Amino acid sequence: MSHLITERGTPAAPPPSPHGHGGRGRLVEVVVPVHNEERVLAASVERLHAYLAGTFPYPFRITVADNASTDATWWIAEDLAARLPRVRAVRLEEKGRGRALRHVWGTSDADVVAYMDVDLSTDLDAFLPLIAPLVSGHSDLAIGSRLTRGSAVVRGPRREVISRCYNLLLRTALAARFTDAQCGFKAARTEIVQALLPEVEDEAWFFDTELLLLAERGGLRIHEVPVDWVDDPDSRVDVLRTALDDLRGMARVARRILTGGFGAPAVRRRPAVELPAGMRRQLPAFAVIGVISTIAQLVLFVLLRLVTGPLSANAVSLVITTVANTAANRRFTFGVTGTRDAFRHQLEGGAAFLLGLALSTGGLALLHAAAPGASRAVEIAALVTANAVATLVRFLLMRAWIFHPRRSTGGGGRVPAAGESTEGTPS
Structure with missing residues (x-):
């Protein structure tokens, strides 16, 4: 297990969003996992922060999760945390996107956790549709999909073929029903993801797929959002190596399924609609x-x-x-x-x-x-x-x-309903 080296800019309580909910909405934590991303980190986080502060209707926090960068990524992350409200930086001593997500998601106090790739290849206008069914309780996890109707994707033929073949293998070999396991644009209710994390073994790129497969086998709801996505030509992802690692992950999960060792823990779903107090x-x-x-x-x-x-x-x-x-x-x-x-x-x-x-x-x-x-x-x-x-x-x-x-004018009359204050408004 990796451990936290340092953390910067952690707010005790994130300031409320200026849009809707009066600061009483559900807190959403957006994780941006990075490794040697000094060239794009500042511009991407500043853009993401400005977008959420200007349009997002819920309180939010952005966490830059640096996993063992060897360039100036960590110093840039510290500077962002110092300059921008609702931004913090966390540094881990070992590589692995899954490892970074496991640490931040597993310790988060937010109601909904999400992550997106630092290149922001996915159009940010899809973020609210990704989050909304989780906040309402309609769904447990949500993923951006480049392979479903309504999506618009610009990328080279090599990555297109590899992605489609990988997702086809998931559906045929492991009976996956979601369409796109690899899109770096996902979110989940925190209580759900924290219950699933102990069963997820992968610490790298297969982390997402393994989490989704566990959720499906546990009967949890996965909401898919079609996204507009433009390939980053300067991406640091080694596509071939990642594909091979994913295939090994699929083989490992298949063995666990055959031996009965792959299954989601029982998760109590909260009602889709939470009734006000009383x-x-x-x-x-x-x-x-x-x-x-x-x-x-x-x-x-x-x-x-x-x-x-x-x-x-x-x-x-x-x-x-x-x-x-x-x-x-x-x-x-x-x-x-x-x-x-x-x-x-x-x-x-x-x-x-x-x-x-x-x-x-x-x-x-x-x-x-x-x-x-x-x-x-x-x-x-x-x-x-x-x-x-x-x-x-x-x-x-x-x-x-x-x-x-x-x-109430007082005097022997008011018996408050359960969860209701006699001094405040029934919420």
């Missing part, structure tokens, strides 16, 4: 109360229709059930007890009543205008549809306005 407890109670209220309103509507018209029956049934619904949600969904503010809550609940009345009355009016003499079953269907929309808006109004903890 909402996980509130939603079931609100749903149950909503179902009961809807049934009660429909029963009242049917009974009142025996003695009055559809609009009057709808209004009276909605008034009665709205009062009961507000009282029930006050106690059981939002944990408000006692009588203080009860009258205000009912008055403000009237706004939800007026919304529901407008939606359902408008729906019934449109129904009878479009289909005079519609049956009771059709009327009920229209009511259910209108109430579904009104219910969603009602919940948001109750949570963000009527029963917001900051609006």
Whole structure:
């Protein structure tokens, strides 16, 4: 194992991005692994930093990972870390792109980790589409692909043939489903990659492929983004040697698969959508109360229709059930007890009543205008549809306005939901 020699410019907490999220977004760490790249390092990192600072909507950190350079690369990396905010430099004493990524990714405190080649051959406009499905929780890993529909690639025939043959071998011999294992433009959720790293043996160029194969065998989601890519004619990569190393890596993985020694550890995926604090407890109670209220309103509507018209029956049934619904949600969904503010809550609940009345009355009016003499079953269907929309808006109004903890006047009333502060905004 390599060990860290030195580190420069590590921020205690990266400054928030000026774009969106108000600094509360998920931190993304971009690693640029380098070995003897003194000619392009400064220009590339400055360009990357300017691009992310100007367009990227999440907080970010750029880490230059120098693995055993013998030229001026490390001194340039130190200078970049000193000059540019949100840039740090890490130096390892041994070569190997996989080794550099393993160290930085394995110790990262970011939510999402990524890397890109220092030549920035991949168009940076693909970076946000690469990161977005990881931030949302839709995917676990994401890769740029030069071999999928929508990509645009400029490179010589030799590298094109080698790349396509290599990826074809992966698909036929190891049943890989991703299209491009070698593109130096990848990202992953940090908790996922840190769980996989102990099972990855390679420390060099096959590191990416081995990580992706492990992820696939573990049933993790790999998102592919078509990229625009222009070959760097001054690339330091020895294509033939790298290809041979990759073939040896494939053979090693194939042996591990045959002997049952190649498999991803169990990884608990977080939900694709993380609910704000308190909402996980509130939603079931609100749903149950909503179902009961809807049934009660429909029963009242049917009974009142025996003695009055559809609009009057709808209004009276909605008034009665709205009062009961507000009282029930006050106690059981939002944990408000006692009588203080009860009258205000009912008055403000009237706004939800007026919304529901407008939606359902408008729906019934449109129904009878479009289909005079519609049956009771059709009327009920229209009511259910209108109430579904009104219910969603009602919940948001109750949570963000009527029963917001900051609006409580105190006095024996507020029982905060799980994960919710009585002094702050439910996030």
